[in-house]
Each structure stands twice: as structure tokens, then as C-alpha cells.
Amino acid sequence: MVTTKHTLVALVEDKPGVLNRMASLFRRRNFNIESIAVGHTEQPSLSRMTVVVEGDNAKVEQVRKQLDKVIEVVKIVDITEDEPVARELALLKVKATASTRSEIIQIVDIFRANIVDVSADSLMVEVTGDEEKVDSLLELLRGFGIREIARTGRIALPRGGIAPLLVEEGKKPKQPPKPLPSEAESPPNW
Amino acid sequence: MKKTGAQILCESLIKEGVEVIFGFPGGAVLPLYDAFPQYPQLRHILVRHEQGAAHAADGYARATGKTGVCLATSGPGATNLVTGIANACLDSSPVVAITGQVATPFIGKDAFQEVDITGITLPITKHNHLVLDAKELARVVKEAFYIAQTGRPGPVLIDIPRDVFQQEAEFTYPGKVSLSGYKPTLFGHPSQIKRAAGMINGAEHPVIIAGRGVIISKAFAELRELAEKAQIPVVTTLLGIGCFPEAHVLSFGMLGMHGMAYANKAIDNADVIAAIGMRFDDRATGVVSAFAPQARIVHIDIDPAEIGKNVRVDVPIVGDIKNVLEVLNEQIIPRDHIEWFHQLDQWRREHPAIEIRECEGLLPQYVIRQIYEVTQGDAIIVTGVGQNQMWAAQFFFYDKPNSLISSGGLGTMGFELPAAIGAKVGCPDETVWCIAGDGGFQMTIQELATIAQENIAVKIAIINNGYLGMVRQWQELFYGRRYVHTQLSGPDFVKIAEAYGLAALRVRDKREVTAAIEKAMEHQGPFLIDFIVEPEENVFPIVPPGATLVEALELPRPEIVTPLT
Known part of the structure; x- marks a missing residue:
């Protein structure tokens, strides 16, 4: 089985306990989360969640279906195939002396990252990009001495006109589920 | 207001x-x-x-x-x-x-x-x-x-x-609910149903595996129509028992660990399996990689997450069983499978699973069979978990829709008595028999007080072998007959019942079984019978853990039961 990293994006209702429900499900079903990122959407009652999971296609599809069963999950799709634009943000605190400072700034410039805080013996670098870019900057700066790192999880959107999580307002479900008959019925027959 | x-x-x-x-x-x-x-x-x-x-x-x-x-x-x-x-x-x-x-x-x-x-x-x-x-x-x-x-x-x-x-x-009670994240799929995808119909129509050795989903969906008539129209043998899961009449010529019993050997053999040789409202539990499939090696599988279930979870599926259909089968049945071409049934009947003759061995003592299987005889199958059977449950599944014939209530997935000992209370309260006109083991019964024995206080007319049969029987059986077969903490002493269930104010009897002799069951049935109100049965009777067939469905150990031939270590 080929295991790859999959990016799942979900629209979830903004209610207490939703993140807990999803995290609990990952743990219980023995799925591995690489990263998870949550933020608001254009609709006030909905949040968007980006989850990166590693596994073969069948396993990830099972993750997706199980997450879809959580009542507050409005919609969840695997956008890996859509080659989405994926970004993460990292803040790095790097040791800097008078002799290394300018070299660090040069590297940061090459990566089109920013210096966001300067102190006598350190620099804080802000970098945005895909995982590889953040990793390679981190690798280059490691030699100077990294004091602290904060990284967000991946967020992603599919390219082009595709909007897989678009929820049209006022749109009704095609098949309203019917409840089981609750009235006493005649006994079932073969 | x-x-x-x-x-x-x-x-x-x-x-x-x-x-x-x-x-x-x-x-x-x-x-x-x-x-x-x-x-x-x-x-x-x-x-x-x-x-x-x-x-x-x-x-x-x-x-x-x-x-x-x-x-x-x-x-x-x-x-x-x-x-x-x-x-x-x-x-x-x-x-x-x-x-x-x-x-x-x-x-x-x-x-x-x-x-x-x-x-x-x-x-x-x-x-x-x-x-x-x-x-x-x-x-x-x-x-x-x-x-x-x-x-x-x-x-x-x-x-x-x-x-x-x-x-x-x-307070105003809402007329409807609005849950944007919850919309069960009720109707199967037409093109998948068409593919399924094509596969079933072309099958030479088809088998239906029907589960509890059929009962939940009340698709009894639709399942029967499918089986009869396409002439397919129906095998059920434990919880699917009662979704298809066991007296029917197309009924092939239960599959799985304690399923009928011929049912498991049918699955092993099937070329197409229609899995309907079941979820391929490990107790049903045996070693999953060797499950139905020759079959293409149509899986119909209302829960999309069940499809492809445990076994590979060739045609997935998500929907309510009744709705899906209604559409599917229209596309089924009536045909027969004479050769296949010839083969199936031969297996059925070679592996007679439903036999009670000759024994002077009181056998648990005999007790279950007599409950069937006396009730004529017109009863709801609520079981515990373990040997009593398997014997209840094997030796009672479920000719009445939805007539077996049992803890399948979780396997909860102690389920039987309170669940029987619930069944009787919900269906006061039905005869409800609670089949318990002496181990599980003690886990919720306190509910005898509920039965007494509310006068809930549950009939209770304790299959009392003085052991945690299924665990003992595993110790016998798979742990070198080392019985560690599986022997139980007492209590006197008749005295306990009487202390709770219930009528009760003890039966040790097989010649007294029928009369005792009849007495319990005639008694207005709850009744308990403590059947003291052969202590070391085993459930057969049994698919050993880690084995495939066709590697079941069978009885009755005591010499083949050699302890595995």
C-alpha cells in the first residue's frame, strides 16, 4: 500500500466540543493526524478545518467517512487530487550575534521571509509557504542556533474555480430523511 | 406559556x-x-x-x-x-x-x-x-x-x-429539525443498483448475507422477494437472525465463528455475495484476508463508513435497505441455481450442525430446543452472551420476524435480563423468554426486583453449567484445558427468585424439561427456571481464533476435540 499525505478540508458547525469530537475519533480509530488547523469561514456559524493525515487511499477514505458521520461536520472532502495551494506559517526565534546577524538576514531575504522582531541576541523570523519551504529555511537557520519554533498546521484551497465546500444558502437537502415509523404498526411480515 | x-x-x-x-x-x-x-x-x-x-x-x-x-x-x-x-x-x-x-x-x-x-x-x-x-x-x-x-x-x-x-x-415544540451536517442517504445510487443487479443475475454461486439492517429497515418482504426471485441462499449474521424465516428452504442459517459449517462453506465458495445491512464483524468473517476468496461483493448499507471498512467491496450501495431492495428486485431476472443448491444440500448433509448428541444428562441444547417446541417459535428470545447465546441462536428456529434480541457487537454479559424487561414492556402481548447463563445472569440479577415490582411477565431460563462456559470452552480448546477462574459456585437461583417474590423451579432431569417450560408458560407473570445442565458441554462448530471460516472445529465426534496450545 502506498501511503501519502492527504489534505482533508471540512466545514464544521461552530459549536463547543466539535474539535474534541474529531480529535477523539482520530484517536479511537487509530488514525494519525499530521496537522490540524481551524479557522473561521465567510459564514459566521461555520468553521473550516484542514486536516493532514498520512495513509493509503482506503484508510484516508475511511477517515473521511468517519469524520463525515460527526453530526456537526457539514461537509468534508479530500482535496489532495486537486493539487491545492497549501501554506503554513512558522515563527522562528534564531540566535543572532553581531557577526551572524547580516548572514541570517540574507538567508531570510532569499526565502522572502520577514524579520518581525529584533533583540540584542536574537531575531524572530516569520515565514509562510509550503511545508518544504519552511523545512529548508529551518534547516539553514539551524546552524545559527534555534531557540524556539511555532508552526501552524497546513491550510489549503484547491486551485481554479473549484470550491468543494461551498454551501449554497437556503438549499434544501434533496432527500429529507424519514424517521422510522414511531406509531404502533401491525406486526412485521415476511 | x-x-x-x-x-x-x-x-x-x-x-x-x-x-x-x-x-x-x-x-x-x-x-x-x-x-x-x-x-x-x-x-x-x-x-x-x-x-x-x-x-x-x-x-x-x-x-x-x-x-x-x-x-x-x-x-x-x-x-x-x-x-x-x-x-x-x-x-x-x-x-x-x-x-x-x-x-x-x-x-x-x-x-x-x-x-x-x-x-x-x-x-x-x-x-x-x-x-x-x-x-x-x-x-x-x-x-x-x-x-x-x-x-x-x-x-x-x-x-x-x-x-x-x-x-x-x-415552550413550543419544533415541527422539524434542521441539521445541515446530518443527511442520511436513503436511496441507493441507480447505476450502482444496476451494476449489482447485473452481478447477481450473472452469478452461478450467489449467497446473500443478511444482517440487522434488514430488521431495522423492516425489509423482510423485500429480502424474501430477492432471495426467491433469484433463488439465492440466505445466510444471516447473529443479529440478522429473524430477518428471514429459518423454516424457508432458502434459509442457510448463521455464518461466522459459531455459524453453520455449510453456511461458512457456501460463503467460501460463493462467486457473488450480496451483503445486506451487515458490517463484516470479525466474528462473522473469520480471518478477513481469507474471507470469501472467490466472491465479488455487493454491499448495501445505510452507513457509508461501513462500506470498505473491513473487506474489499466491488459494488457499494449506500441507502436504506428497503428502498434499495425495492429498486434492485425490479431488475432481478428470475432464475434458478440447481447445481449450486445440489452442492449446498450436499454440504448440509455432510455438516449437520443442528444435532443434539445422545446424552443421559441434561444438555443445554435440549433445553433451548424444548423452549422452541413448547412456544412453537412464537416468542421473543432475549439472550445473554456466551454459550447460552450461541445455543439460543443455533437450536431455536426463528420463524417469526425480529424474534431474537442479543448483544452482538459489544458482547455484554448481563444484557439479557434488563433487555428482556424492555422487550416485554414494549410488546406485552408477546411471550418473552430470557435465556441466560449462570455467569451473565449474576451481572444484572438485581433487575429481578424490577420484574417483581412491576410484575413484568418475563420467562427466564438459566442455562446453569457452573462455569463461565464460553471462556471455559476456550480454555479447554485453546489453553490446554487449564480452567483459570471460570468455575462458579452457586448461588441457589430458585431461592433468590423466591426471595424477590418470583415463582421458580429447578430442573436437573431432561424428562422434566418440557413440563417445566409449560408450567412457566401457563403461569401468569414472571417465572424462572434454573436448568442444571452438563457442565462441560461445548458450542460447535467453532472457528478457532485466527482461522478462516472453513477451518471450523465440528462436533459431535468427541475424539476430534484435541486441545490446541
Whole structure:
């Protein structure tokens, strides 16, 4: 089985306990989360969640279906195939002396990252990009001495006109589920 | 008009058609209990332990198809429900569990009898909700019942703090629910159904495996039409028993670990399997990689997450069984499979699973068979877990739809007695037999008091072999006959029954069995029979752990039973 990293994006209702429900499900079903990122959407009652999971296609599809069963999950799709634009943000605190400072700034410039805080013996670098870019900057700066790192999880959107999580307002479900008959019925027959 | 949270809850339950609540009071739910006298149409049955309430609600739900309701106080009351909720969850039983919670200002303070029950039950409920305002209560109850009984049914827990029961709010019961994240798929995809029909029409060695989904969907007639039209043998899962008449010529019994050898052989040789409302549990499939090696599989289930979870599936159909089969049956071409049935009948002759060996002593299988003979199959059988359960599945013939109630997924010993209470309360006109083992029976034995107090006419047969029989059987077969902590001593169940005020009998001789069962049936009200059976009788066939379905050990030929180590 080929295991790859999959990016799942979900629209979830903004209610207490939703993140807990999803995290609990990952743990219980023995799925591995690489990263998870949550933020608001254009609709006030909905949040968007980006989850990166590693596994073969069948396993990830099972993750997706199980997450879809959580009542507050409005919609969840695997956008890996859509080659989405994926970004993460990292803040790095790097040791800097008078002799290394300018070299660090040069590297940061090459990566089109920013210096966001300067102190006598350190620099804080802000970098945005895909995982590889953040990793390679981190690798280059490691030699100077990294004091602290904060990284967000991946967020992603599919390219082009595709909007897989678009929820049209006022749109009704095609098949309203019917409840089981609750009235006493005649006994079932073969 | 303003009402208290307690009143809102009661009126909402009445709106949902609830007639009975299995519950146990306590501090956090006192305001609710205080309101009950205003609503005499809500029958409250006082259990003796909250686990009994959850199982009773589950048994009620399975017997009636309606949603069962159980109620407990906060803290230990709530945690005592947990086993019953998990049991309902694994067997897709619609249950609404209501728990009291400490008053909102105390939440998170480790207050007296506080427990995070929504956190605890998160992985074992279909949904749960902590209600923090009485204004939400009616909507939450409406949603809970809707979620519990639609799609793949399951338990929903509502946790209500004590002050919310007392808080006043306007009450209007919502007419409908709006849950944008919950829309079960009810109708199968037409092109998948067409593919399935093509596969079934072209099959030479087809088998239907039918599960509890058929019963939940009440698709009895549709399943029968499919089987008869395409002439396909029907094998059922344990929980699928009662979805197809076992007296029918196309019925091929139960599959799995203790399934009929010929049923397992049929699956092993099938070229097309139609799996209907079942979920390929490991007890049903044996070693999953060797399951049905030659078959292409059509899997019909309402839960999309079940499809492809355990076995590879060639044609997935997500939808309500009844709806899917209605469409599928139209596309089935009537045909026969004379050669296949010739082969199947030969296997059936070679592997006669339903035989009771010659024995002077009282055999458990014989007891079950006599209950069948006396009731003529017109009864609801509620079993415990273990040997008694398997014998009840094998030696009673289920000719009546939905006539077996058993804990399948969770395998909960102690389910039998409270679930039988629920079944009898839900179906008072039916004969309900509780088949228990002497081990499991003691796990919820306190519910005899509930039976006595409410005069619930459950007939109880204890298959008493003085052992935790199934575990002992495993120790015998797979652990070198080392019986570690499986022997039980006592108690005297007849005296216990009498102490609770119930009529009871003990039977040791097989010549007394029929008369005892008849006496229990004639008796108005509950009746207990303690059957002292052969202590070391085994359940056969048995597929050993880690083996494939066709590697079952069979009896009756004692010499083949060599201890495996």
C-alpha cells in the first residue's frame, strides 16, 4: 500500500466540543493526524478545518467517512487530487550575534521571509509557504542556533474555480430523511 | 406559556411518542422526578441499577422499533449507563439516554456527583449534547430523537444540569429539525443498483448475507422477494437472525465463528455475495484476508463508513435497505441455481450442525430446543452472551420476524435480563423468554426486583453449567484445558427468585424439561427456571481464533476435540 499525505478540508458547525469530537475519533480509530488547523469561514456559524493525515487511499477514505458521520461536520472532502495551494506559517526565534546577524538576514531575504522582531541576541523570523519551504529555511537557520519554533498546521484551497465546500444558502437537502415509523404498526411480515 | 425545563422535557418526550422511561432517580434529576406526577402518561419503570435502564431501553427499542428512553442522575448514575449505551451503539439501537448534571455554576468544579458524561460517551454515542439553557431543551430533544432513529440508528445522550430543569422558558415544540451536517442517504445510487443487479443475475454461486439492517429497515418482504426471485441462499449474521424465516428452504442459517459449517462453506465458495445491512464483524468473517476468496461483493448499507471498512467491496450501495431492495428486485431476472443448491444440500448433509448428541444428562441444547417446541417459535428470545447465546441462536428456529434480541457487537454479559424487561414492556402481548447463563445472569440479577415490582411477565431460563462456559470452552480448546477462574459456585437461583417474590423451579432431569417450560408458560407473570445442565458441554462448530471460516472445529465426534496450545 502506498501511503501519502492527504489534505482533508471540512466545514464544521461552530459549536463547543466539535474539535474534541474529531480529535477523539482520530484517536479511537487509530488514525494519525499530521496537522490540524481551524479557522473561521465567510459564514459566521461555520468553521473550516484542514486536516493532514498520512495513509493509503482506503484508510484516508475511511477517515473521511468517519469524520463525515460527526453530526456537526457539514461537509468534508479530500482535496489532495486537486493539487491545492497549501501554506503554513512558522515563527522562528534564531540566535543572532553581531557577526551572524547580516548572514541570517540574507538567508531570510532569499526565502522572502520577514524579520518581525529584533533583540540584542536574537531575531524572530516569520515565514509562510509550503511545508518544504519552511523545512529548508529551518534547516539553514539551524546552524545559527534555534531557540524556539511555532508552526501552524497546513491550510489549503484547491486551485481554479473549484470550491468543494461551498454551501449554497437556503438549499434544501434533496432527500429529507424519514424517521422510522414511531406509531404502533401491525406486526412485521415476511 | 412559560414552563420549567423539567416540564419542557416531559412534554417533549410525550410529543415524541414516548410511553415508558427506564430510570433511577438521584439529586441532579430530582426536579424532573418531581414533575413526573403531572404526566401520568409517561410510565416510569424503576430499575435497580442504571445499566439495567440502558439495556431495558435498548431491548425495548429492538423489540418495538421505537426509540427507547433511559434516565439517570449525574455522576455514578451517568457512568452506570455507559455499558448500555456502548452496547446500543455497536448494535445500532435507537436509544435516548437522559442524564442529570450538576447545576451549571458547579460544572467543571469537580462538584459532588459531577462527571463529564458527554466527554465520556463521545465515542460511544451517535451524538450527545449538554444543555445549558432551558430554551434549547425542546430543540435538543427533537434533534436527539431524530438522530437516534433515522439513518443508522444509535444512542443519543442528553445531559441536563439541575438548574436547567428548574429554569423557566417558553415552550413550543419544533415541527422539524434542521441539521445541515446530518443527511442520511436513503436511496441507493441507480447505476450502482444496476451494476449489482447485473452481478447477481450473472452469478452461478450467489449467497446473500443478511444482517440487522434488514430488521431495522423492516425489509423482510423485500429480502424474501430477492432471495426467491433469484433463488439465492440466505445466510444471516447473529443479529440478522429473524430477518428471514429459518423454516424457508432458502434459509442457510448463521455464518461466522459459531455459524453453520455449510453456511461458512457456501460463503467460501460463493462467486457473488450480496451483503445486506451487515458490517463484516470479525466474528462473522473469520480471518478477513481469507474471507470469501472467490466472491465479488455487493454491499448495501445505510452507513457509508461501513462500506470498505473491513473487506474489499466491488459494488457499494449506500441507502436504506428497503428502498434499495425495492429498486434492485425490479431488475432481478428470475432464475434458478440447481447445481449450486445440489452442492449446498450436499454440504448440509455432510455438516449437520443442528444435532443434539445422545446424552443421559441434561444438555443445554435440549433445553433451548424444548423452549422452541413448547412456544412453537412464537416468542421473543432475549439472550445473554456466551454459550447460552450461541445455543439460543443455533437450536431455536426463528420463524417469526425480529424474534431474537442479543448483544452482538459489544458482547455484554448481563444484557439479557434488563433487555428482556424492555422487550416485554414494549410488546406485552408477546411471550418473552430470557435465556441466560449462570455467569451473565449474576451481572444484572438485581433487575429481578424490577420484574417483581412491576410484575413484568418475563420467562427466564438459566442455562446453569457452573462455569463461565464460553471462556471455559476456550480454555479447554485453546489453553490446554487449564480452567483459570471460570468455575462458579452457586448461588441457589430458585431461592433468590423466591426471595424477590418470583415463582421458580429447578430442573436437573431432561424428562422434566418440557413440563417445566409449560408450567412457566401457563403461569401468569414472571417465572424462572434454573436448568442444571452438563457442565462441560461445548458450542460447535467453532472457528478457532485466527482461522478462516472453513477451518471450523465440528462436533459431535468427541475424539476430534484435541486441545490446541
